[in-house]
Structure formats: structure tokens, C-alpha cells
Amino acid sequence: MERMIQQRIPPGASWDGTLTIHEEVLGALWQQLALLMGDRGAHAVFGRAVRVAQQREPLVGQVEVNETGLDFAALRAELSLAEAEARYAAARALVRTVAEVLESLIGEGLLLVLLGEVVQNLQRRRETAAQPMNERAAGEHGR
Numbered sequence: 001m002e003r004m005i006q007q008r009i010p011p012g013a014s015w016d017g018t019l020t021i022h023e024e025v026l027g028a029l030w031q032q033l034a035l036l037m038g039d040r041g042a043h044a045v046f047g048r049a050v051r052v053a054q055q056r057e058p059l060v061g062q063v064e065v066n067e068t069g070l071d072f073a074a075l076r077a078e079l080s081l082a083e084a085e086a087r088y089a090a091a092r093a094l095v096r097t098v099a100e101v102l103e104s105l106i107g108e109g110l111l112l113v114l115l116g117e118v119v120q121n122l123q124r125r126r127e128t129a130a131q132p133m134n135e136r137a138a139g140e141h142g143r
Contacts, residue, residue, distance in 0.1 A: 015084030
């Protein structure tokens, strides 16, 4: 999962941009999990991951697990350059721990299938966002 995130980070990305990519990938994973396990199941997995990751990286505790996903606002707040690396380490620790918790629940094989779905969904979003507005409107009317 970390490799998937690293591939999405463009060269020279800011700390804030890097944090946004972590947030985006974890959000897409939450959505995929919620389809399979319901919101409560996704909440339980991510809640556990935050608690475990916080033991490794205390700043992870600033990530809030709410009813619809993760909220990185407190982690992102006043993102000074001096703290940026620590916040990035916290985001990486959370990603690693989410993967570990999921693997312990569903196994490596199913985790890889789930991550494949996440990658496809993120790619579709990116392609849709890259389409000019008139092409998107034409595509929606053609359905």
C-alpha cells in the first residue's frame, strides 16, 4: 500500500500535497471497505489502526475517525516545515497499520484484491476529473 501511495506522489510535491495523497488513498480504501463491511466495519478497522499506529507515531492521534471516514484537519493544521516530516511519518505509519490490520482480518490475498479495486477507483476519478467539462456532460447525457 505504501508503494501505491509513493507512485502517486509527483516529484517535488509539497508536504501538504503528500499528506493529501495519503488522505485520498485512505479515503478510497474506507469507501471500498464500507461497501464490503458497512460503515461500522470500516470505522472499526480504521479506529483500530489509528490506535495502534498512534503507539508508533503519536501524531497519528490527531487523525479523527468519524462516521464517514478519516479527518486529517488536525494533523494538517498549521503544517510548518519543521513539523511536516513528523506529520508525513504519522501518515505513513497510519497507512502501514491500516494494511496490517486488514491483512490480519482478511489475509494478504484479499487485501491485494481490495487494494486493486482502490487503485482502479482512484484512476477512474482522476480520469473523470481530467476530462473537459463538456465531455463529462456529453457522457452523462449519453447514458
